[in-house]
Amino acid sequence: MEIWSLPFSPSQRAKLLSAGYTYLHSFSHLSPSALAADLDVSPQEASDVLRVVTQAGMMRKPDSIVAGAQTAWDILCEDRTMNHITTSCEDLDGILGGGISCKEITEVGGVPGIGKTQLGIQLAVNVQIPVEYGGLGGKAIYVDTEGSFMVERAFQIAESCIQDIMDKVLQTDDVGVCQENLHVNAILANIFYFRICSYTEQIAVVNYLEKFISAQKDVKIIIIDSVTFHFRQDFDDLALRTRVLSALAQKMMKLAKKFNLAVVLLNQVTTKCTDGSFQLTLALGESWSHACTNRIILYWKGNERCAYLDKSPSLPLSAAPFSVTTKGIRSVASSCKRMRTT
């Protein structure tokens, strides 16, 4: 195995190559002090280099063809038990195959005022629905870059969510147990809120999240509202933007897979001119559109809000209407539905 394929910083790599160390076996029987003298670095740095090299050298033939690989059959069996995070709108859940799926990045984009932040807050509440009532019983991380998260609205949505669960439970007479476990303050306490004011803070938060989630141990959704805001104005170097955003997306993918949680990224829209006609598309460009696993576009259809599933590896592309009510995100016909009392 060669040195350039190991994760060294560019300056370390340059020093190693100029000193003639190109293969792993160049390091055999080398002490940290000898290496430090050869490379003209501190002994601490030399022992760090040797640690990376020994780790790479310890690679033996793995048990399966590649360590960590899973067969498609095992993944299929696992997925059968995978939970989805409901959006509280049956039509929307229908096109998403049950709701927002864990282990995947879902991008939600739309014009201003369509309900992206509302959907984000609804998901942050819904992820906490206990497992007995069909939810995940997890916590939420809300990264706010625009300042559009309103605690009063979250309070309102949480109250309505509890009310909905109680209504369902009323039909099965388990009221007492339910009331003890669900409380609005508990729901709000399980939403971890980060307020971000620049793109460097955004990168820093994403880097910090792994440690945070390992400590918290129950986070099931990360919502970034919106991922676009700090990358639009005053960002001159577009090549740097593409690099930073794709690195961010890959880190979120790793978090989603490692901790089995859902990642929801909210995006804004921009105008694209093709052949003289103008079209609304999601912001951040072509390269960003490949970064997510699923994509939902929210748009107006007359007076109604609709959601279109634009990209998915396993579901057909389709649309569904939804509405934003005082209770949160609900299906369109729900305002006309009367509660069944029997």
Place this chain on the structure above:
Amino acid sequence: MPPLKSLQHQFPSIDSNLLHFCASHGIFSVEDFLVHDLYMLVALAERQTSSKGLKEGIAQVLTFLNNQHFPWMNGVELLESTQHNKHFLLTGFDGIDTLLCGGLCEGNLTELAGPSSSGKTQFCLHAAAHVAYTYMCSVLYLDTSNSFSSKRISYRVNRLLASPNKGEKGRSLEGIMSSILSHSVFDIFSMFETLHQLELSLSSQAEIQNSKLRLLIVDSISSLITPILGGKGPQGHSLMLNVGFILKKLAIDYNLAVLVTNHTVVGEGGNSKPALGESWKSVPHTRLLLSRDQMSNICNMSILKHTSMACGQTASFRLDG
């Protein structure tokens, strides 16, 4: 090239005497050895007192060097090897298999580029299911965006198992799906590690479920490379080309068909072109461009580059389900 002193432990004839002799002529690493005039060196070694030991040491270094490169092959051997080993793997889409004169070619690196949601992942999943079913072999799927959908694979395999013309009994969904492996890779260095592990396994002839690995899919290689490409140094470029070379080497040495996906960016004039730039263009053997008709399930594939066919030809396929 390693420094000469690291070879000391492996080959006892390369002793401190030889090292001292070489150092006196400015030779510290194997590279210096190659560059130096060997006849001169041997002649100078004759004049030394321990000339026999020195000449043994020099011969040892030369043997070591001879083992570092691939053996020479002539045209006839190459042709025989190609006809014997490098077969075509049918993808399951008839139009595409005809377009590619038989399907995905073993020993070749095929790139599939296309805008977002144009059907690249669906094509890869479909091809993986079809190859695992038809050739009773293993498929390795390296996934960078958590889009490996076991549901779609099971859907495809069930359709194939139910089709009337393949009348083999005793093959189950579980058996076929157990020979398709999926691994998530999220950055370029984990990719190098994974490919290195794969090479170790293949060189020791490991098999998954008693079946040989014949197809390697990377979906998508551009997500790993975009975060490092560009910027101040050439490091990103060199890593990109290196990963391309490793994939091609794996394809040729172990007769794998390698399929990678790439995304597209907007070029001059508003046309979309494959991402990763000019240097990447020469890396894959075959380059295909995919596009999807608006709001439909029909995808169109066109050939951008092929080692043995004309470019510009197109074919369509339909994504079902």
